Amino acid sequence: MRLTIACTLTPSGHPGGAIGMAVFGVALWKYTMRYAPHSPYWFNRDRFILSNGHTCLFQYANLYLSGYKAMTWEQLLSYHSERLDSLCPGHPKIEHEGIELTTGPLGQGIANAVGLAIATKHLAATFNRPGFEVVNNQTWCSIGDVYLQDSNNLTVIYDNNQITCDGSVDLTNTEDVNKKMGACGWEVIDVIDGVNDVEGIVAALEKGRDPKRTKPLFINVRSIIGVGSAVAGQVVSHGAPLGKDNVAAIKKAHGWDTEKVFHIPDKVKKFYGDIPARGEKHVREWNDLLPRYTEEHPDLSATFKHRMAGKLPSNWASLIPSSFPSDPTPSCKSNNTVIAKILAECPTFIVGTADLTPSVNLTWPNSETFNPPSLTPISGNKGSYKGRYLHYGIREHAMEAIANGLAPFSLRTTIPITSTFFIFYLPAAPAVRIRALQKLHVIHVATHDSIGAGEDGPTHQPVELAALYRAMPNLEYMRPGDSEEVAGAWTPAINHTHHTTGPSIISVSRHAIPQLPGLACCAAVARGAYVLHDGADAAVTLIAAGAELGFPLAVARYLPERHNLAARVVSFPCHKLFREQPLSYQREVLRRHEDIPAVVIEPYVCLGWERYNYRYFGFTEESMAGRIIGFVGEFGEGKVRRGEFVEL
Amino acid sequence: MRLTIACTLTPSGHPGGAIGMAVFGVALWKYTMRYAPHSPYWFNRDRFILSNGHTCLFQYANLYLSGYKAMTWEQLLSYHSERLDSLCPGHPKIEHEGIELTTGPLGQGIANAVGLAIATKHLAATFNRPGFEVVNNQTWCSIGDVYLQDSNNLTVIYDNNQITCDGSVDLTNTEDVNKKMGACGWEVIDVIDGVNDVEGIVAALEKGRDPKRTKPLFINVRSIIGVGSAVAGQVVSHGAPLGKDNVAAIKKAHGWDTEKVFHIPDKVKKFYGDIPARGEKHVREWNDLLPRYTEEHPDLSATFKHRMAGKLPSNWASLIPSSFPSDPTPSCKSNNTVIAKILAECPTFIVGTADLTPSVNLTWPNSETFNPPSLTPISGNKGSYKGRYLHYGIREHAMEAIANGLAPFSLRTTIPITSTFFIFYLPAAPAVRIRALQKLHVIHVATHDSIGAGEDGPTHQPVELAALYRAMPNLEYMRPGDSEEVAGAWTPAINHTHHTTGPSIISVSRHAIPQLPGLACCAAVARGAYVLHDGADAAVTLIAAGAELGFPLAVARYLPERHNLAARVVSFPCHKLFREQPLSYQREVLRRHEDIPAVVIEPYVCLGWERYNYRYFGFTEESMAGRIIGFVGEFGEGKVRRGEFVEL
Incomplete structure (x- = not known):
């Protein structure tokens, strides 16, 4: 059974990999994973991460076929379009049911899966008790060529099609991946016929769930990119539409009607049809376990429910x-x-x-x-x-x-x-x-x-x-x-x-x-910036943050004594939080409405501070004071214009 | 022979690794590498990269002992100090003789070495002829725990001391590194006694130079961090000073005077003393080869010399x-x-x-x-x-x-x-x-x-x-x-x-x-920004770059027709090049002296554009024009103050 959806209609996308991986789709969504399409956020669901996110057509089609309600037929047809409401963009997104995490940038998804597997291990070790496995979900991750830590609840499926954009993988990588993964502490299973051997893949995946294992599992599936088409195994099937003729050839080979486009045969629908009900059964069984768990372990269960609700201790x-x-x-x-x-x-x-x-x-x-x-x-x-x-x-x-x-x-x-x-x-x-x-x-x-x-x-x-x-x-x-x-x-x-x-x-x-007791304000940090030291007669606002916050305070003491110039001081811990404040608050803090200049003291590249005015480098009180005096003078004489940015 | 320099005097630094690696220092600088301390930039020198840059004390000491003139005794003592003229900062820097590249951020140096080895392979394939190996240098790279491509002129020395900041390496990594490197296509040699077996390391390194090999070489040297001290093999010897007693104990074990600090025994000086002369012999032999190469291959030799001089074809x-x-x-x-x-x-x-x-x-x-x-x-x-x-x-x-x-x-x-x-x-x-x-x-x-x-x-x-x-x-x-x-x-x-x-x-x-013939100016790009379209009566300056440069031109045509508002357009390809222009040119381009507002059209986060004024998002001519009109009006009414930054 192959996926040939949408490959001819979009101007771009990655059809070949999605087709090559069709067999794992059947093995995962039909046979192996424990999940509930009608309860997509069920706590104890198996998690699946598509680390090779560009092959997401594979995942979208399986979400549709398994019965995720949000993944409608129209949505599926929106694959790789620029429709803003599409649930099927070129890479999977966390906002959509059935997608655990946004993936795309290669090399991250496998580590995301490690993180999910760690979460399960940790929660299971914390909350499970004999006879009460309230957390025992598996993490499944598929990766592409290119990729490649210790947990027996993590299974990685390697879509080994040996093709990347530039050519065959051996153009850039001649490693023995099985030996390498073995040397890194993984159990390795090879599936030679990654095109047809659903049973072999299911057996390998089921081994992933075997609690007697001690290592994470790496399943090396020899797949064929764009399988069934005339460009099978070729670079051109990676990131370009297959074309009408190729799609028709694939349909013909599977005995499908070559005239029908965007059509799913009834036997395919039927094949996937039992999944939602099976999923709800998983959810029911788990829901039935919870009251018994509560009875046997009331305190632990209370904590578990508190944690599941995303709550922190109230104090x-x-x-x-x-x-x-x-x-x-x-x-x-x-x-x-x-x-x-x-x-x-x-x-x-x-x-x-x-x-x-x-x-x-x-x-x-x-x-x-x-x-x-x-x-x-x-x-x-x-x-x-x-x-x-x-x-x-x-x-x-x-x-x-x-x-x-x-x-x-x-x-x-x-x-x-x-x-x-x-x-x-x-x-x-x-x-x-x-x-x-x-x-x-x-x-x-x-x-x-x-x-x-x-x-x-x-x-x-x-x-x-x-x-x-x-x-x-x-x-x-x-x-x-x-x-x-x-x-x-x-x-x-x-x-x-x-x-x-x-x-x-x-x-x-x-x-x-330096510590600033009586000046620094814990609650004000959430506003992004606040006045640390004010003065109605101030001729300049000094702005700093973090490790330099002591500098403007020191110089604000030095300036009146030595130079008869009063300065205000603003602490500015967070740009984003300050931008979210009302404009009136922002103007109050910066006193721009009175047109006194501002000096920012930060030893970083100044990019981003310009909107608040100026910037300074060189951190002795005397040198800071000297430059501030010079700058305020130039500002008064109109040599530096209002709002003009100067690096001193 | 161990290095115990400076470890007690600096408040920080990485003594243990440097001491543990002392034996490779002898093997490399004394016995294996072809280099010339008095001709540090000799073209055909072997290149050494310290990928584990934090152990640079190891390299500095060897540069001193081998006779690099700039690496004086005083410089050596400046290790890990904040002296601005120090040649011995906490990580090695390209500016200093004997250092090929700045290293420090872990994981990069080994790839730097791959690049150097590629350069040799490429130049050798291009310029060498039978009997005339004008380019045949080796690349040597040392790496630490944590690390870990195809070239027989690259040798990696793995300082396998099994200690990182947090503890022993097996806390975070239990891989079989030899098997992994083998699976990745490297030849692997194990040196079990990485503390004393100089001969073993030299023999392994010499294998690195053997032209009959086809793979890059990985030498796994079992070293001991902080060897000889009471904290040998322990985490505390990684990134903290060893302390006086420990240093004295190491000196005693080697029969050195424990009272003398910052002292190099004469026998050590003598041991390294023949290196500069040997280096000059390498340079002389290579210099003698060049005239014969020129005689036999005049055209190729001319190109080679042109390339060595860093010249491009004049046209x-x-x-x-x-x-x-x-x-x-x-x-x-x-x-x-x-x-x-x-x-x-x-x-x-x-x-x-x-x-x-x-x-x-x-x-x-x-x-x-x-x-x-x-x-x-x-x-x-x-x-x-x-x-x-x-x-x-x-x-x-x-x-x-x-x-x-x-x-x-x-x-x-x-x-x-x-x-x-x-x-x-x-x-x-x-x-x-x-x-x-x-x-x-x-x-x-x-x-x-x-x-x-x-x-x-x-x-x-x-x-x-x-x-x-x-x-x-x-x-x-x-x-x-x-x-x-x-x-x-x-x-x-x-x-x-x-x-x-x-x-x-x-x-x-x-x-x-869109292409802008007659408007866009090739030569002006080097000034960072320039006026693409001007008008004495302009009420606003529109700024854009790159893929959006067509937008301000389109809206500058639309604004006078529909809204009776003239706009100037500035093309702004490069901030840095513009900042390097005289202030008079900057003001001419921006026309800030006439106090007309500016709008920047770029679909990126605006951070960094504030100094040139304002920013805009939403790219139809009508919507751009509408927002620009609104903004110019607010500016005229003083609702938006001069120099104030607004995101529309």
Whole structure:
């Protein structure tokens, strides 16, 4: 049975791969996966991730045939069109029923699947009890050529068609993939006839569900791109329409009516017809299990239901200290003071770092490592699946893509917190970006913010990254300026919910920075910017954030004493939150209506600050004061025009 | 013989790895590598890349001991300090003799080494003749735990100490690295005693130089981090000072005077003392070969010397067409029209793409693929080492990191051009960033610019990437608006030289855009922005770039006809080039001195445009005109203040 849908009508798309994978579609949606098309968000459903997202026609057709109600015939025909209401764009999107995560950028989906599998392992270890497997779903992931960690609930199906855009895979890759996956700790099963052997694929997939296995499973399916067409196995069937004649030839070979287009034979409909009812049976059985689970394990069941509802302990905000030491403190350390109790007492948070545990300071007393209980590392950090501290290794991109699997397992049941140096959020950026597109609830703690990481040199100084993350839609990039503001940053970060806001980056310093008790305001951080120090006679507004917040305060003391010039000071932790404030508030903070100039003090590339006015570099009070005086003078004389941008 | 330098004096740094690797230092610098400390930029030198850049103390000490003149004793003592003139920062930098490339961000150095090895293979295939091996240098690369392509002139030394920041490597990675590397096509040699077995390492390294081998070589050296100290093999010896007692213990074990600090015993100096003279002998032998090569192969030798001097054919600029078809054309296609002759006739350019050859349109007639001649891919694209078209595979980050090895082989001898969709310059960004830091001469052709890639959805729409690349220091991000401007973008891109400018991105559209003959100006692109259409009575300046350049021209025709409002139009292909113009030119282009407002039309996140004024979204002439009229009115009434930024 082959899929030949829509391939001739769209000007682009990826028909060949979708056709080549048709057999796994039958094996997965008809025979193997436990899911319920009429209850698409059933908590314990098997999750499927299409890591090779460009072959999504394959998934759309199976969603339609299995009975997902939103996936109508008209929707299916909208594949790869520019229709804004299409559920079938060129890559699958999280907003649509039956799609767990938006995929497309290659290399991420497999890590998303790892994240989903970790969520299952963790929740199962936390909530399952003998006879009560309330969480036991499987994660299935299909990948294409090009791709290629430890969990027996993860099965990867490799669509091994040996064709990419440029030619055969051996043009760029001659590795022995089975040996490589074996060396990486996977169990490998080969399916030689990936065109017809549905039974072989189903048997391999069923092995994926076998709880006696100890390794993740890699199924290498030798498929043929564009199978059945005259261009089968050829590059041209990858990313271009097959053409009328080819589609007709495929239909003929399957005994279908070659004149009928966009037609699904009755026998195919019948073949898939039993799936919705079977799905509802899975849901019913699970629903029946819950009351018995509640009876036997009332406390655990209450917690489980609380977690499934996406709720945090109602007292979480009170776990943040209300006062902090006044000595200069690295905001990285402040961050631990702010969050350690929440991490310890709110089991929703799954915390992890890319091999920087000693530096990023995100552990808490008695925190437990997430790892297979069978593993005893040489360095002794033995873990369990109940653990909530994940050692991701030096894999920043994989860390974030895994977190993208942890976050959407089910609404706020697990909220990942990740952490590394701010500069390493550049390699991680593709996964952070797709998370922001999906508004997934992930909190990032970026340390070694600013240029304080001096002796590591420019490779570690993230001067242009603030511009990237201030420009990234749906993401709140926050630079808190002392412990009080760090506490203030966590409130919007934790209050986010899926599909309403999005991820946050809390960017903190490695070096000690002054504390501003009585000045800095925890609650004001959520407004993006606020006045830290005011004065009716001020001739200039000084703006700063994060590790530099002490600078404008120091210079604002120095200027009246030495130069008889009064300055206002604005703390500006988050551009996005400030842009969301009413214009009246924005003008009040910036005092643009009185036409006094503003100076922004930030050691990053200035891109993005222009709208608030000017920028400055060089951080001694005297040099800052000198330049500010010069600038205010030029502004008064009209040499620098109102609203004109100057880099000093 | 161990390195115990400076480990107690710096507040940070990575002593343990440097000590653990001491034995390879002896094997490489004393016994194996062909190099000349007194002629550090000798063309045919072996190249060494320290991919695990944080262990650079290891490299600095060997540069000192081998006799590099710039690496003085005082410099060595400046390790990991914040001294601005230090040659010994926390990660190695390209500016310093004996360092081929800046390394630090993990995972890139090994690809840099692949690039250097490709450069050798290509130049050797092009210029060597029987008996005249004018290019036969080796590439050596050391990597740390965590890491892990086809070339018999590349040897990777794996510093397998099994320790990372968070603990032992098995905490996060239990792969069988030898099997994995074998499966990936590498020859693997194990050195069990990586602490003392210099002879074993030298024998393995010498195998790296054996021309009879067909695979790249992976030497797995079982080293001990911080060996000899009480914290040997422990996490604490990774990134923290060893402390006085530990250093003394190591000295004692080697029979050194424990009281002397920063002291190199005479026997060590003597051991390394013959290296500069040996190096000069290598240089002399090669210098003697050149006249004989010139006699036997005069034409080839002339080309070789021309290439070594970093020269392009003197007529290169005349190879760009001076006129273009006037029909709407995708600028991706314009790009091929502009550059195909240069690619065909200037052998300096090594062109490649990450599996998007059919889409990015960067081939030329009779272009040859770079690949081992022994490889015959199924799809038939047989190559040779003389080929200049590189199929990188779907490996954007590796592509750019490999290009970072190709570029600095020797000044402009090889200039890489890479290409992929603009959105995929996000995964590639860490390698582009470190290239920009080093001002390496690489030209990127980013296709599918703008939001024209509609049906692929937001995962393929690079709305925030322009902000990142406009913020990245040393890089020219250019959006040319028609064929004429594409030609104009290539001139600054090709005229770049190492250490004076840096890389460029030429961002081109997939969809057809209007051609502007008589308006667009090739030569003006190098100024960053210029007036495309002027008018003394204009009430507004419309700014656009790239695929949207037709919009302001269309609306500037529509506004006077329908709304009696005259508009100026500015083409703005490159922020960086415009910022480098005199302020008088900038004001002339923007006409800020006459205080008429400006509207920027770009479908990207507006961050970075604020300094030039305002921004607009929604691209029909009528809707654009309506919003511009409304905005000019508000500006006239003072509702929008001068210099105030508004998103419409």
